[in-house]
Amino acid sequence: QQQVKQSPQSLIVQKGGISIINCAYENTAFDYFPWYQQFPGKGPALLIAIRPDVSEKKEGRFTISFNKSAKQFSLHIMDSQPGDSATYFCAATTTGRRALTFGSGTRLQVQP
Amino acid sequence: GAGVSQSPSNKVTEKGKDVELRCDPISGHTALYWYRQRLGQGLEFLIYFQGNSAPDKSGLPSDRFSAERTGESVSTLTIQRTQQEDSAVYLCASSSGHSGETQYFGPGTRLLVL
Numbered sequence: 001q002q003q004v005k006q007s008p009q010s011l012i013v014q015k016g017g018i019s020i021i022n023c024a025y026e027n028t029a030f031d032y033f034p035w036y037q038q039f040p041g042k043g044p045a046l047l048i049a050i051r052p053d054v055s056e057k058k059e060g061r062f063t064i065s066f067n068k069s070a071k072q073f074s075l076h077i078m079d080s081q082p083g084d085s086a087t088y089f090c091a092a093t094t095t096g097r098r099a100l101t102f103g104s105g106t107r108l109q110v111q112p
Numbered sequence: 113g114a115g116v117s118q119s120p121s122n123k124v125t126e127k128g129k130d131v132e133l134r135c136d137p138i139s140g141h142t143a144l145y146w147y148r149q150r151l152g153q154g155l156e157f158l159i160y161f162q163g164n165s166a167p168d169k170s171g172l173p174s175d176r177f178s179a180e181r182t183g184e185s186v187s188t189l190t191i192q193r194t195q196q197e198d199s200a201v202y203l204c205a206s207s208s209g210h211s212g213e214t215q216y217f218g219p220g221t222r223l224l225v226l
Contacts (some may be wrong), residue, residue: 043116044206044217098145099170102154104153
């Protein structure tokens with residue numbers, strides 16, 4: 001019940017296109033859903049996060065869409081750029097637990 | 113200020129040897145986490161320290177794994193009698209300890225067990 005399922009495993013998008021990564025969870029106690037971006041040889045860095053009291057959060061070109069009834073959330077990267085090429089991880093946790101449960105990651109490649 | 117630092121950046125060891133991995137969290141961060149990232153996979157939670165509270169060890173995969181933290185400073189993750197399946201990147205993160213806080217990750221220690 002702690003698992004977070006992420007898809008696709010890899011994604012190739014043309015420059016200027018929209019990248020979409022999806023995650024699904026089972027544990028209804030999860031109340032914090034961050035997305036992390038990881039470049040090769042680096043640790044993950046927080047990109048954007050959402051709580052289940054809102055259905056969407058936008059920061060620049062990055063948007064999280066959240067569907068509480070379906071227990072799904074997704075990351076949309078608008079106007080994708082080659083510099084966005086990285087591995088993206090969704091995650092979830094409960095306020096009380098703090099430790100993050102991560103998805104398996106999506107390797108995004110944006111072609112120029 | 114400085115971010116989370118980890119040492120060594122790379123470690124190669126022989127099966128059966130013990131290893132110690134070090135994490136220096138961001139100054140003032142009361143919460144510290146260890147995660148493991150196997151090649152091509154997501155991060156697995158190992159252990160969590162919050163101030164002087166008892167650590168959450170629920171993610172440790174076996175009794176060969178242990179970790180210590182002195183106060184709100186450095187933490188050491190120890191793996192005894194290493195096995196080849198322990199090969200992974202070990203990541204440390206720290207946070208302010210407040211609800212919904214961002215976890216800031218270090219660059220990780222790449223462990224290879226031969």
